[in-house]
Amino acid sequence: MRKTLTKSSVLGIAASAVTMTFALTPLSAVAQADNYPAKPIHMIVGYPPSGATDIVARLVGAKMEKHLGQPIVIDNKPGGGSNIAASEAARAKPDGYTLFMATIAQAINPAVYSNLTYDTLKDFEPITQTMTSPSILVVNNDFPAKTVAELVEWAKAHPGELTLASSGAGGSPHLAAELFKLRTGVEYLHVPYKGAGPAMNDVLAGVVMGGFKTATAALPQIKAGMVRPLAVASAERLKDLPDVPTMQEAGIQDFQVASWNGLMVPKGTPQPIMDKITEAAIIALKDPEIVEQFESRAATVGGESPEEFRAFLEKQLSTWKEVADAANVRIN
Template identity: 45%
Template sequence: MKSKRFFKAALLAATLPALMLNSTLATAQDDYPSRPITMVVGYSAGGATDILARLIAKSLTEELKQTVIVENKAGANSNIGAEYVARAKNDGYTIYVGTIANTINRSLYKDLRYDFVKDFEPIGLMATIPNVLVVNPKLPFKTVQDYIQYAKENPGKLTCASSGIGSSINMSCELFKIQTGTDILHVPYRGSGPAVTDLLGGQVDSMFDNLPSSLPHIQAGTLRPIATTTSKRVKALPDTPTFAEEGVKDFVVQSWFGLNAPAGTPEPVIKRLNEALNKALAKPEVVAAYDKNGFTAPEQPNSPDSLKQYTQAEIDKWKLVVEKANLSAN
């Protein structure tokens, strides 16, 4: 009898810590979020990713009743920010704005220290946007054919800025060069913001920029839009033709942004964030801001699984493009 009581006591002592831990984790998930959340952007301030992140962070703050802070960790075409979050604690308090660049990077970089599939839990798609070819208005060309002619008459002299090697901005330029047989010099920056600044200053000639970061300058007349990388004209730029209209067929590039958490983040936390994101996307002020800035909201249901499938499809698509263009960042 004594040995049986001893065995029960020993068993209770062994299981109690695990029970207490599980209880603590469950309570933490039920109370989530109980403190501020950091939303990491892999680019510098001022670009499309940063603009979108700050817009969504404001609405998430209202939905979650906790402050969502945007933190910029620029460099290596967003790899620095992605690696930082991949190694963060998987408790839902550090999340990442993944982009089309992260799916391109899977093929472009041979020594990545994170895996965008294995190291992240998808939360939901945030938005999609077109790219637009913009030039310094001091340059003589006003159409795509003018741009092509200038590039062919001045091989290697026309410059094309981007937010980094492998970004959708860079890949748009590379695809354009392949399809038109032009020699255009790529000039990478640490984010769209600094690239646009130099474009405005005349240090570079052109850029296949994400629409939101160039739109205010287009509206102010300080940048000239040539064409958009869409199948139809963009609502925010009704007078700007598509590349197809200008004679460059099958040239469609859609940039996108998705919210992700470190792998292993509890499912209830992912669900809470997904619900908050979708509620934020439905807010009238967010809908109005999307229209104003050229963002397109994702179709519903916007689930973690749908972002997971979309991410994998993008990885497969851009792997073929990287191989065809013979690109490498290493």
């Protein structure tokens, strides 16, 4: 005898199916995590090989793969201020097999680029910050100023004549100079270059008077006496430069600028898999070899929780939007 399905019975079956789906989803995620990783993991880096971000990615990746038991392949996708890499990572399948080595660019770019195809917070889940390296205000050895106060005094006596180099428009050295302008009222001429190397070379040669440089990159030239540091944009003095004051000590309040990078994964990556990635990353960052390598480059090792990294990102996004808006820095 055929049984007729009533409307109420159909709705009941549908409700049961939905309930079963939600009940099975966590189990499915757990099962995925139990088998993770079952193949090589790709870490996307938005800069060329041998650069600072690439070096960090390879050091951390090599330690993580020992814990995870699968190779971590570094995929260098340079271009567009790292936006090409970020866009590709944001569109990747959220299964734990794509990691993204984010940098300060992911905090600055949303404020200066008008055509981004990703959202730093909405399209990614933060894992942990890997390292930070403060900026240093350096000048050519022939520049008359020996302190930040003297530089400000000189610049105000010669309006528009101060030239500061950067690694490119919209990058952290450029925004650091704009922040310096906001905090001091100093007018300067921005001289953008295609990379930190050419910018530093012209500071050394006296083509430009100075600029903000990441400690990691600037330390060798400073120690060699090839360029003069005026102040570090960190909360405390650097161990490698104990005689160089912080910006606050030099009289510039609320001025902390540091290049940083950190691991992120595409939004939607299952929590159990993210937990495994986070555990592997934090274990890697506690490795004595990593600590020694980073400290030798005037960098501080990260290892914060995902929640702490997210809070840091939110603050960075707010800070650099304020600076970019005030300075009217825009890139189409």
